[in-house]
Amino acid sequence: MNDRTRRFEAAALPHLPAAYNLARWLLRDDQQAEDAVQEACLRAFRFFDNLRGEDARPWLLGIVRNACYDWMRQHRHLADQVEFDELRDSGVDEPGIGSSPPGGGDPAALWEQRATGQRVDAAIEALAPAFREVIVLRELEDLSYEDIARIAGIPIGTVMSRLSRARALLRAALGAEAPRAQVGGKRDASN
Numbered sequence: 001m002n003d004r005t006r007r008f009e010a011a012a013l014p015h016l017p018a019a020y021n022l023a024r025w026l027l028r029d030d031q032q033a034e035d036a037v038q039e040a041c042l043r044a045f046r047f048f049d050n051l052r053g054e055d056a057r058p059w060l061l062g063i064v065r066n067a068c069y070d071w072m073r074q075h076r077h078l079a080d081q082v083e084f085d086e087l088r089d090s091g092v093d094e095p096g097i098g099s100s101p102p103g104g105g106d107p108a109a110l111w112e113q114r115a116t117g118q119r120v121d122a123a124i125e126a127l128a129p130a131f132r133e134v135i136v137l138r139e140l141e142d143l144s145y146e147d148i149a150r151i152a153g154i155p156i157g158t159v160m161s162r163l164s165r166a167r168a169l170l171r172a173a174l175g176a177e178a179p180r181a182q183v184g185g186k187r188d189a190s191n
Contacts (some may be wrong), residue, residue: 008048011056013039018057018141019064025136026129033068040067058147064114065133065151072129123173131166138163 019040023033042065051059124135137148138159147165149156 004048005045008045011048011051012060013059015057016041019060019082019102021140022061022069022133022136023064024125025132026065027071028125032071036067036071037064039071040064043067058143058150061137061141061143061147062151062153069129088107096158119174120170123170126173127166127169131169134159134162135166 003088016037023036023040024030027033027036040060043066044060044063047063078120090128124132127135133152134148137143137151138145143151145159148159152159154162
């Protein structure tokens with residue numbers, strides 16, 4: 001393994017879970033997300049010398065985003081046919097490792113948490129891709145507005161506007177019954 005490959009792996013590999021999470025939320029399919037991340041990694045390796053600075057995360061996520069949108073453009077007729085699968089996408093199979101489940105194992109509390117998680121996931125999945133990507137990058141990946149702007153190739157004002165609109169759409173979809181803290185909580189597609 002040469003030095004360039006080692007440097008690429010050190011810069012990119014720590015960000016693969018975030019890359020997959022973004023791809024999964026944008027493409028709404030596990031296999032397509034894996035393919036998009038693989039394509040993005042090939043592109044990133046090819047253009048690794050263009051990386052400026054130390055933080056490869058926004059750079060890699062921007063490439064993943066572009067790979068996802070390329071796939072959606074090429075497969076436009078299939079893009080809206082992917083269905084939400086409650087069992088696959090619920091994200092509640094494993095509570096945090098080493099942590100006790102919320103509600104102390106109370107079945108009613110666990111059921112409520114799972115139901116809320118499913119409603120949040122479905123509401124995020126129902127968003128248009130432009131809104132879904134900014135919500136995922138900000139609320140799930142905890143990126144700054146500046147990083148989101150770089151990844152999406154849009155001005156910071158547009159990031160803020162899309163976030164505001166996406167949050168309003170989520171609130172409307174979830175209704176008054178969903179706690180606001182759940183929308184901003186960490187949820188990723190790989191759970």
